[in-house]
Amino acid sequence: MGTAQTGTGARPPRATIIDVAREAGVSPATVSRVLTGSKPVSAEPEQRVRAAVARLGYRPNPAAQGLLRGTTSAVGVVVPDLSNPYFAEVLKGVTNAAQHADFRTLVADTGEKAGAERDAALELSRWADGIVLCSPRMSQWELTELAAAVPRLVCVNRRSRGTRIPAVAVDFEAGVASICRHLRELGHRRVAYLRGPARAWSERARQRALRAAGGPDLEIVQIPCGSSSVDGHSAADAALATGATAIMAFSDYVALGALARFDELGVSVPEEISLTGFDDIALSRLVSPRLTTVTVNKQDLGLRAWQLFVDTGADGIAGSVVEVTPELVVRGSTAAPAGVTSPRRETVHDR
Amino acid sequence: MGTAQTGTGARPPRATIIDVAREAGVSPATVSRVLTGSKPVSAEPEQRVRAAVARLGYRPNPAAQGLLRGTTSAVGVVVPDLSNPYFAEVLKGVTNAAQHADFRTLVADTGEKAGAERDAALELSRWADGIVLCSPRMSQWELTELAAAVPRLVCVNRRSRGTRIPAVAVDFEAGVASICRHLRELGHRRVAYLRGPARAWSERARQRALRAAGGPDLEIVQIPCGSSSVDGHSAADAALATGATAIMAFSDYVALGALARFDELGVSVPEEISLTGFDDIALSRLVSPRLTTVTVNKQDLGLRAWQLFVDTGADGIAGSVVEVTPELVVRGSTAAPAGVTSPRRETVHDR
DNA sequence: CTGTTAGCGCTTTCAC
């Protein structure tokens, strides 16, 4: 159908509803009614309107609609780092769900800078009906302030006790506990923990779990590290120096960095040292040995954030918190420490 | 500053410019002039306006501004798959650049479905001043049609001969050629190529390069594969069965899948078989052996796409094409084939 | 069932 003029030449000014009305020989109101279905229109004019819409390639101007309706049909997503597959997956989860509901997704990357989060969220919120804030690094106080300024703020991986901010969060305590249990069962007694960013709520949650899990039969040695694979690579030597028989990394990403370092050093995993991650990113099953970790459905996290966003009425009530419990997946990177003949369980729970 | 009411309770209806005007004892026009700087305003009223703005937490309604100005200050990015780190990086590049210019970024994920691209782009374009289309899988004809319907369409990794669509694209031919040269120099004479998606322009470009590189001293055996690591994992056996001494994968992601399969099979890389990727994603230097590949700055690709978007006037002229030449990085996954004592170059060009 | 009218929040002439 040679309707649209192809390629070359000047672009026609975008058709307005008035153009369509004129073209169809009806009033703008009728066009609107056909398009929104807000009120019944008889068959014959409806046909003419639809034909005119198609002929002119008309699509309503969302700015005008938004101005009138007072909503944007958009949701903003603020993430610390799009390069991090974890956040990319969460974003994908939100986007897919939003697309399904005819919502647009706006995205902002704060470059891991806690100071940028507030402004990014505030700015995006002008253009959106609400914000999904991923793993905010900002202070509790700032977050509370922000929640007051933004209509419908939903957090991912950040629960705030005092407030009514809806959130979906991984149960980091449970995840860390299951890793600790696994290592203890294998016979490990001394574990080095590669710490995440101090400002991250998820790191503080992990610390709570470690305090609970640590004891006379499981000593935890803390190693400052970070959240990237480069951090893991750098911290690996210090972890090794502690004499621990197992290393628990803040995340899979960090663990992969440590694994690469061990490879360089000729330290074999899991024979000489066991290694665990957190999150189960795609690559963790592509490395050798495959990484024992705790699995989190990241897209699902995004989907649930979207649902909270929807549930949270525009009036700002409802403040439910969804907790997602991660599952341990035992793969090749953990084994009994050298010398311990605990029955190495070959039952890999993977898949 | 107890300005913002914190947390609890009902949200105040967002302040309008009229509220500010009343609060400051001036007319809305003056408020507008202060905020946009479109015309000079004397000092004293300006102070009162700024104070009122701060007190009320006023921020202009972008829908109203957009309606009046006819622009959205937003750019749409359409990608096949946000889970793919390649596209996540490109998106990050665009977003960062856009943020810098006070533009919002809208994102859509087409789930690798060629049929969804057109609709996603069209829909996003209603809300944006233009679209960055990443690695479109749609037909040339569809793309041309789309370019006519969307103001300012910029493609990433897709050049179209006949049209004036601005694009930034990796020089896949040069990348493939450099890999072929590298393998031939090592002494390989028979190479299996793991094919990408047939619809991808980048795959067709690779095929052109392979036709040029193949010959009596370098036989290329084509293996149908795909673009994911799972595809690479599945196709690895067939590639092995060809008797080739080296495998060239469509991308790093695919190569990592193949590498995992070789690990399962106990086939050692590069001793028994050499393996190459394409793109140099972050994980390729975390696996063992580290992957020989061709490096592409993916965020830079996004940045350049943004620049093209800016350059392309709203009138739709200018149709320049930027070509990015990738560089070979030789790492541990390639070596001379067994039996050939070509001087194994230990000079790793990495970093 | 359909057309006319008013107005969403803002910017920008046009007068003063």
Added chain:
DNA sequence: GTGAAAGCGCTAACAG
């Protein structure tokens, strides 16, 4: 240098 008024494109009241 400032205010009044018109209008961006659309939808929701109102008439008819």
